[in-house]
Amino acid sequence: MVIHALLKRNTYYDSIALMSVAQAVKDLPGVVDVGAVMATSINCELLQNSDLLPVAFLAEQQTPPGPEDLLIVVRASDEAQAQAALAAAEQRLTSRGDRGATDSAAPLPVRSLELALQHNKAANLALISVAGEHAWLEAEQALRHGLHVFLFSDNVPIEQEQRLKALAVKNGLLLMGPDCGTAIINGVGLGFSNVAPRGSIGIVGASGTGMQQLICLIAASGMGISQAIGTGGRDLSEAVGGVMMRSGLALLANDPQTEVIVLVSKPPAERVAREILAAAQLAKPVVVVFLGTERFATIAGKAHVARTLTGGAELAVSLAGGDRTRVPGEGTLHKYNLAAERAKLASSQRYIRALYSGGTLCDEAMLLLSEQVGAVASNIPLRPEWALAAGETFRGHTALDLGSDEFTRGRPHPMIDPALRLQYLARAAQDPETAVILMDIVLGFCAHPNPAAAHVPAISQVRATAAAAGRSLPVIISLCGTEGDPQRLSMQRKALEAAGALVYESNVAAASAAASFVERS
Amino acid sequence: MTVSLLALDYSRPIQPLFAQASRAGSIHSAFHHAVNITLDDTMLSLLSSELPRMPNSARLPPVVAEELLHGLRPGMQVWIGSASLRIPARDFSLHLPQTPPWEPRPGIADYRWSRKTVIHHIRLLAHHLAAQPQRGGLAPLIGPLLLGQPAPETPLSRMALPALRMLALASWRRDSAGVAEATRGLAGLGPGLTPSGDDALAGFAAVMTLLSPYLSADAAPRDDIAATIARVARPRTTALSAVLLAHAAQGEVAEHLGNLLLALALPAEASEAVLHAANHVLSFGANSGGDTLLGMLLALRALEGEID
Numbered sequence: 001m002v003i004h005a006l007l008k009r010n011t012y013y014d015s016i017a018l019m020s021v022a023q024a025v026k027d028l029p030g031v032v033d034v035g036a037v038m039a040t041s042i043n044c045e046l047l048q049n050s051d052l053l054p055v056a057f058l059a060e061q062q063t064p065p066g067p068e069d070l071l072i073v074v075r076a077s078d079e080a081q082a083q084a085a086l087a088a089a090e091q092r093l094t095s096r097g098d099r100g101a102t103d104s105a106a107p108l109p110v111r112s113l114e115l116a117l118q119h120n121k122a123a124n125l126a127l128i129s130v131a132g133e134h135a136w137l138e139a140e141q142a143l144r145h146g147l148h149v150f151l152f153s154d155n156v157p158i159e160q161e162q163r164l165k166a167l168a169v170k171n172g173l174l175l176m177g178p179d180c181g182t183a184i185i186n187g188v189g190l191g192f193s194n195v196a197p198r199g200s201i202g203i204v205g206a207s208g209t210g211m212q213q214l215i216c217l218i219a220a221s222g223m224g225i226s227q228a229i230g231t232g233g234r235d236l237s238e239a240v241g242g243v244m245m246r247s248g249l250a251l252l253a254n255d256p257q258t259e260v261i262v263l264v265s266k267p268p269a270e271r272v273a274r275e276i277l278a279a280a281q282l283a284k285p286v287v288v289v290f291l292g293t294e295r296f297a298t299i300a301g302k303a304h305v306a307r308t309l310t311g312g313a314e315l316a317v318s319l320a321g322g323d324r325t326r327v328p329g330e331g332t333l334h335k336y337n338l339a340a341e342r343a344k345l346a347s348s349q350r351y352i353r354a355l356y357s358g359g360t361l362c363d364e365a366m367l368l369l370s371e372q373v374g375a376v377a378s379n380i381p382l383r384p385e386w387a388l389a390a391g392e393t394f395r396g397h398t399a400l401d402l403g404s405d406e407f408t409r410g411r412p413h414p415m416i417d418p419a420l421r422l423q424y425l426a427r428a429a430q431d432p433e434t435a436v437i438l439m440d441i442v443l444g445f446c447a448h449p450n451p452a453a454a455h456v457p458a459i460s461q462v463r464a465t466a467a468a469a470g471r472s473l474p475v476i477i478s479l480c481g482t483e484g485d486p487q488r489l490s491m492q493r494k495a496l497e498a499a500g501a502l503v504y505e506s507n508v509a510a511a512s513a514a515a516s517f518v519e520r521s
Numbered sequence: 522m523t524v525s526l527l528a529l530d531y532s533r534p535i536q537p538l539f540a541q542a543s544r545a546g547s548i549h550s551a552f553h554h555a556v557n558i559t560l561d562d563t564m565l566s567l568l569s570s571e572l573p574r575m576p577n578s579a580r581l582p583p584v585v586a587e588e589l590l591h592g593l594r595p596g597m598q599v600w601i602g603s604a605s606l607r608i609p610a611r612d613f614s615l616h617l618p619q620t621p622p623w624e625p626r627p628g629i630a631d632y633r634w635s636r637k638t639v640i641h642h643i644r645l646l647a648h649h650l651a652a653q654p655q656r657g658g659l660a661p662l663i664g665p666l667l668l669g670q671p672a673p674e675t676p677l678s679r680m681a682l683p684a685l686r687m688l689a690l691a692s693w694r695r696d697s698a699g700v701a702e703a704t705r706g707l708a709g710l711g712p713g714l715t716p717s718g719d720d721a722l723a724g725f726a727a728v729m730t731l732l733s734p735y736l737s738a739d740a741a742p743r744d745d746i747a748a749t750i751a752r753v754a755r756p757r758t759t760a761l762s763a764v765l766l767a768h769a770a771q772g773e774v775a776e777h778l779g780n781l782l783l784a785l786a787l788p789a790e791a792s793e794a795v796l797h798a799a800n801h802v803l804s805f806g807a808n809s810g811g812d813t814l815l816g817m818l819l820a821l822r823a824l825e826g827e828i829d
C-alpha cells in the first residue's frame with residue numbers, strides 16, 4: 001500500500017467540485033481511499049487518523065502547507081495506481097474550469113452592454129429589454145455611458161423611472177420608457193414599429209399604438225416621419241411630470257428636419273398637460289392629441305388640439321403642406337354599404353364587442369363609442385362604473401384591451417400571438433346579443449408575421465356559424481400598418497376582406513362603423 | 522476603455538471599503554458564480570444574484586456576472602476605494618448603487634421569541650437534518666448530539682463529536698477556556714473551502730450572538746462566546762472561513778441563514794415555513810448548509826442547558 005499526494009498552493013475549489021473529484025478518483029482501480037482538503041493543521045491530523053497523511057511527501061516540502069493550500073492524497077495498492085489516480089484528479093479539476101494564472105485570449109460573447117460597447121464604440125443608443133427587476137440597472141449603466149435608452153421593459157418601479165429620467169435630462173439624453181413600445185430614430189424602427197418614409201413630421205408619444213396609428217395614417221397620405229420618440233406610458237403622470245415629453249419636444253423643436261410636431265398621449269395629469277402645452281408654444285406648429293381631453297383646447301394657445309389620432313394625423317399632414325384628404329380617415333366610413341349590413345342583423349343583436357390589442361386604440365374607440373351608444377364596459381373603463389366585474393367577459397357594449405397586464409401575464413402580447421383573442425372572438429360570436437365585432441390588427445416589426453392568416457379562418461368560421469344560426473355577424477377590423485411593413489398592408493386587407501371583414505385603416509372610422517350598427521335611435 | 526458596472530445590491534459591511542481611499546487587494550479565488558477578493562485582513566465577494574446575499578458580498582445580474590467572472594484569475598490586482606472597485610487587468614470598475622445596502626444582521630429584535638416554540642422547531646429541524654441523505658461533513662452528528670442516536674464511526678466524526686459536545690457544554694457554562702479548546706478542535710476541520718468545522722462554528726456563533734439574549738434558559742447573553750470562536754479560529758483555518766466567522770460573531774449572516782433564524786419565531790404550526798427556510802440553507806454547497814444547520818441547532822440546544 002502506498003500514499004501519494006498532490007499539493008496545490010493557494011488554490012481553491014468549491015466543495016462540490018472537490019467531493020465529485022474525490023469520489024471519481026476513489027472509483028479508480030487499486031485506489032483504497034482519497035482525501036481532498038485544505039491543508040489546515042487539524043485536517044493533517046484528520047488525514048493521519050484516516051491513514052492518509054503523506055508523511056514523506058510533506059517532509060519534502062520546503063514550506064509546510066497551510067490553510068490556503070489544497071492537499072489531495074491517495075492511498076492505493078501500488079505506485080502506478082496512485083500516480084494514475086493523482087493524474088486523474090488533477091485532470092478532472094482542470095476540466096472543471098481551473099482558473100490558472102494565464103488569461104484567456106478567446107473573445108467573449110457579446111451578452112452585456114459593456115462588451116457591446118467594446119465592439120462598437122460609435123453606438124449612441126441602447127435598446128434594453130430585460131426583466132423589469134433588472135431593467136433600471138441596465139438603463140442606468142447605459143445612461144452613464146452616454147447612451148440614449150429605449151427601455152422596452154415594463155414593471156420598472158416609478159421611483160426608478162423618476163431617477164433615470166432625471167439622470168437622462170442631466171446628461172442631455174433620452175430615456176424612452178420604461179414600457180416604451182415604439183420609436184423611429186433616424187429612420188430606424190425600435191420595438192413595435194412600422195416602415196414609414198422619412199419626412200418632416202416629428203412625433204413624441206406616451207402611447208405605442210397611438211404613435212403607430214399616427215405614423216401609418218401619415219404614411220398613407222404620402223408624408224413622412226422625421227423622428228418618433230416614445231416616452232413610456234407613465235411619462236405624463238403626475239409622478240413623472242412629462243419629463244421626457246418635454247425633452248423630446250425640445251429636441252424636435254431644434255431638429256431642422258422636423259417642421260411639424262405631434263404630441264400624443266392617453267389622458268395626462270392636468271398639471272402636466274398644462275406644462276406640456278406651455279412648452280409647446282413654439283415657432284413650429286405643434287399638434288396635441290391627448291385623448292379624451294378636448295378641454296385643453298381653450299388653453300392650447302398656438303398648439304393645435306385634435307380629439308382623435310386620425311384628426312391629429314390629418315392636422316399634421318395639412319400643417320406640413322400635405323393633402324389631408326389623402327389620410328384614410330372618417331371619409332372612408334362609407335366605402336362599405338353599412339346600412340345593408342345592418343339590415344341583416346337579428347333583433348337580439350344589440351351590442352358591440354370590441355377586442356383590442358392596442359391600449360390606446362381601445363381607449364380611442366371607447367371614447368367614440370360611448371358618445372354614440374352610451375356605456376361601454378371594459379377592463380380599462382372610461383368610468384369606474386363601467387368596469388367589468390371579476391369573471392365577467394361581456395356586459396352590454398364591451399371593449400376589451402387584451403394587451404393589458406391581466407391578459408398578457410405569462411403569455412405573448414396579442415399583437416404577437418392572437419391565440420387568446422381568437423378565443424374571445426369565438427365567445428363573442430356565440431353570444432346572440434353580439435351585433436358587431438370590432439378588432440384592431442397592428443402590422444410592422446415585432447408584430448405577428450401574418451396576422452391575416454391567423455385571423456381569417458377564425459373570422460370565416462364565426463361568421464359561418466352565426467349564419468347557420470340565422471344571424472349575420474359583421475366583423476370590423478381597424479388595420480394599422482403601411483405598405484412597406486413586412487406583412488404588407490394591401491395583402492392583409494385583401495385577405496381579411498375576402499373573409500368578409502370590413503377593414504378600415506383609421507381606428508376612428510372603424511369605431512364609427514361599429515357604432516352605426518347599434519346607434520341609439 | 523474601462524467598463525463601468527453598477528452592482529445590483531451590496532451588504533452593509535462592505536460599504537466602508539468603498540468609502541475609504543483606494544487600496545490594493547487581489548483576487549483570492551474565482552468560481553463560476555463568485556469571486557473572492559482579499560483586501561488587507563478582510564475579504565469581499567462578488568456574486569451572481571443567483572446566489573444568496575452574503576455578509577461581505579456585492580451582487581451582479583447573472584449575465585453581467587457570467588461575463589465578468591469568466592475572465593478573472595486568482596492573483597489579479599484589485600483596487601478598492603474611492604467609491605469603486607477596479608480590476609485593471611480587465612479594464613473593469615464596479616460601483617455601488619445609490620440604493621440602501623442590504624443588512625446582513627437579521628432583525629431579531631423585531632420578533633417575539635418563545636423558548637417553547639423554538640424548542641419545538643429545534644426538534645423538527647433536528648429530525649429533518651437527520652433524514653437528509655448524508656454526503657459527508659458533520660451533519661450526520663445531529664443524531665448522536667440531539668436525538669440520542671449512535672455516532673457514525675468515521676475519523677471525522679471521532680474528532681468532531683467530542684469537540685462539538687465540549688462547545689455546547691462550555692457555552693452553557695459560559696466557560697471561555699472550554700469554548701476556545703473546542704474551537705481549536707473544530708476550526709479548519711473537514712472538507713471544503715470553508716471546512717465543515719468552520720461552517721458548524723459559524724452557525725453556532727450566529728445563534729450565540731443573535732438569539733442568546735432572547736432564548737437562554739438562564740437569561741444570560743453569550744455574544745462573548747461568538748467572539749472567542751472567531752478569534753481562536755482565525756489563524757487555524759482558511760482566510761474565507763475566518764472572515765465569515767468574524768461576520769457571524771457580529772451577527773452578520775448569509776441571507777438564507779438569517780431567514781431561517783427569523784423563521785424560528787413563527788408559531789409551532791408554521792412548521793412548513795420553517796422547513797422551507799431550512800431547505801434553502803441545506804441547498805448551499807456540498808456540505809456547508811448541513812454543517813451550518815448542525816451548528817445552529819447545537820447552539821439553540823446549548824441555550825437550554827447541559828446536554829446529556
